[in-house]
Amino acid sequence: MLQQKNFFLPSYACILCQGAQSESRDHLFFRCPFSLTCWRYICPQFVPHMNVHQNIQALKEHLMVPFHMEITTLVCWSIWKVRDDYIFKNIRPSLYRCNQIFKDELNLVFHRARRKKYSQFANWIANFR
Ligand SMILES: [Zn+2]
Secondary structure, X not given: OOOOOOOOOOOOEOOOOOOOOEOOHHHHHHHOHHHHXXXXXXXXXXXXXXXXXXXXXXXHHHHOOOOHHHHHHHHXXXXXXXXXXXXXXXXXXXXXXXXXXXXXXXXXXXXOOOHHHHHHHHHXXXXXX
């Protein structure tokens, strides 16, 4: 998006896959090999589609929980944090780190969950690796 707005950066390549692709929204969050590894950890059946809406719909169908959007948002946030930590803090990206960020953020969201989603949310977290 920055490139389209003529905002100059030394590189527009995705740092999570060592510059093999340019860093578009769909690449960074769904099609990058690193991101795909993170998604498969959460949702092993996930296969990336061509756009963000199809990916969100596919995740909704695979996760089959009323809080699928919270999970989808938190995985994207975790991928973004891993990317930023690599750029700004030189912390190497890893599935472990992405998963740790996801779990920490998930626990924070859980404390704000609505009561009707509460027990299902608690069970999902308990069964999460
Ligand atoms: Zn990539």
